[in-house]
Amino acid sequence: MQVELRHLRVICAIADAGSLSRAANAVGVSQPALTAQLQRVEGALSGQIFRRGRRGVTPTPFGQFVLTRARSILLAVDELVTGAGAYDGRSDxxxxxxxxxxxxxxxxxxxxxxxxxxxxxxxxxxxxxxxxxxxxxxxxxxxxxxxxxxxxxxxxxxxxxxxxTEPVFVLMSSGHPLAGQEEVELADLAGDDWVISPPDGVGWPECVYSACQKAGFVPRVPHSMTEHAMIRQLVAGGHAISPCQATVQDGPGIVVRPLAGTPLWxxxxxxxxxxxxxxxxxxxxxxxxxxxxxxxxxxxxxxxxxxxxxxxxxxxx
Missing domain, CATH: 3.40.190.10 (Periplasmic binding protein-like II)
Structure with a gap:
């Protein structure tokens, strides 16, 4: 059986109702039919989604995983379908x-x-x-x-x-050899590992690679991510440096330094x-x-x- 959106809505309805009988009433089917449908979904996903008990049903750990993904998928689909006109006409x-x-x-x-x-x-x-x-x-x-x-x-x-219009700075560990400088030459960062966020569709990080090439090197980029907290963790630990917006906040173990000559904007x-x-x-x-x-x-x-x-x-x- 191929899992469809309607199946995801069913398992979310069961979780929200807390029992198969209440969920059956909510979706307008008989309890045996809902139970059979749930069993088919569990078979297709190769795992038990709910534990049955006298007081109803509760998600298993695997069920929690499935429900989290199902709710995310349904939210995205609903937004895709209704987002364009759902609020049109509301001036407030x-x-x-x-x-x-x-x-x-x-x-x-x-x-x-x-x-x-x-x-x-x-x-x-x-x-x-x-x-x-x-x-x-x-x-x-x-x-x-x-x-x-x-x-x-x-x-x-x-x-x-x-x-x-503002310059792009660099985020580095407070223990970095260049952290005490007022401004950092881009060429002096050629030997560092970099963490750079992935392409954003309008020229990043292509502009970073171009500036580095003009400075005479190709950056070594073993890390790619958008999560700010993880980037800061890598930088604070001395594992990488990262280009950043000038308005990024420094913090424990981290300093923000301008690039000399402002090669990036x-x-x-x-x-x-x-x-x-x-x-x-x-x-x-x-x-x-x-x-x-x-x-x-x-x-x-x-x-x-x-x-x-x-x-x-x-x-x-």
């Missing part, structure tokens, strides 16, 4: 997207305080995907990043405003649907995003010091 709801950055968190915190506006938040790693979600009416506004020379394409239905942007609930507040949205970015800079001494030496963040020439 703004669906905000973005990659997890201080700019996004600062923007969302400010939007939550706006009267008469309800906020939902959706994060994604790829700026290109976020732009597609805006164009397909699944988001109303988003914070995006791209890279000079690899700018995001224009979308007729989406407005976009540059918030800031990124752009922060805010975008919105031209027919969405924030279209008439685009100027306000852009200003709120800029405030959030300025606040993040003020809270990052390494970035504030770089600006004091180099002037305000500027577009690379």
């Amino acid at each position: 709801l703004a669906r905000i997207g973005g990659y997890v950055t201080p700019l996004l968190s600062g923007l969302v915190a400010r939007l939550f305080t706006m009267p008469g506006l309800t906020i939902t938040v959706h994060t994604e790693y790829s700026p290109r995907l976020l732009l597609d979600l805006l164009a397909s009416r699944r988001l109303d506004a988003a914070t995006l990043v791209d890279y000079p020379g690899n700018e995001l394409p224009a979308a007729p239905s989406v407005g976009m405003r540059l918030v800031a 990124l752009r922060h942007l805010v975008a919105w649907r031209r027919d969405g609930p924030l279209a008439q507040r685009a100027e306000e949205l852009a200003e709120v995003a800029a405030q959030a970015h300025r606040e993040a800079i003020a809270d990052r001494p390494h970035y504030a010091a770089w600006i004091a030496r180099n002037g305000a963040a500027q577009t690379p020439g």
Whole structure:
């Protein structure tokens, strides 16, 4: 038997009801029919999903694994099917997207305080995907990043405003031989292991490899991941260095250092649907995003010091 979405909905219904009889009533079938269907699903997955008892059913450890995956799959499918139009027409709801950055968190915190506006938040790693979600009416506004020379394409239905252009820094262990320097030459990192996040669809990490090649080396990259906590763990342990946004926070065992000559840049942007609930507040949205970015800079001494030496963040020439 091939497991289908309807089978996943059945096992979720059984877990939610806590008994086969209640679940049968909820899905509108007889209890024997539901029991037979559950047995077929368990056979197809080669494991028992529920333990039966006098008080009902409880998931087995394998069942917990299956239920976690099933709920995730169903949520994604439901979002795919209904996401485009589920909230259209609601002028009080703004669906905000973005990659997890201080700019996004600062923007969302400010939007939550706006009267008469309800906020939902959706994060994604790829700026290109976020732009597609805006164009397909699944988001109303988003914070995006791209890279000079690899700018995001224009979308007729989406407005976009540059918030800031800023340098890319490097995250390294506080015990790194270069950690005490004010700025680090990119070429001096040729002998390090790197952890670099995977392609985001708009030029990362291709821009990193290009900058390293111009500095005379190809980076050694044994680690690839997007999880911030794991990246910081590897770096703090002295196992790797990592390129990072200038607004990344340092911490125990970790320092953030500028790259001498600023060979890498990124752009922060805010975008919105031209027919969405924030279209008439685009100027306000852009200003709120800029405030959030300025606040993040003020809270990052390494970035504030770089600006004091180099002037305000500027577009690379």
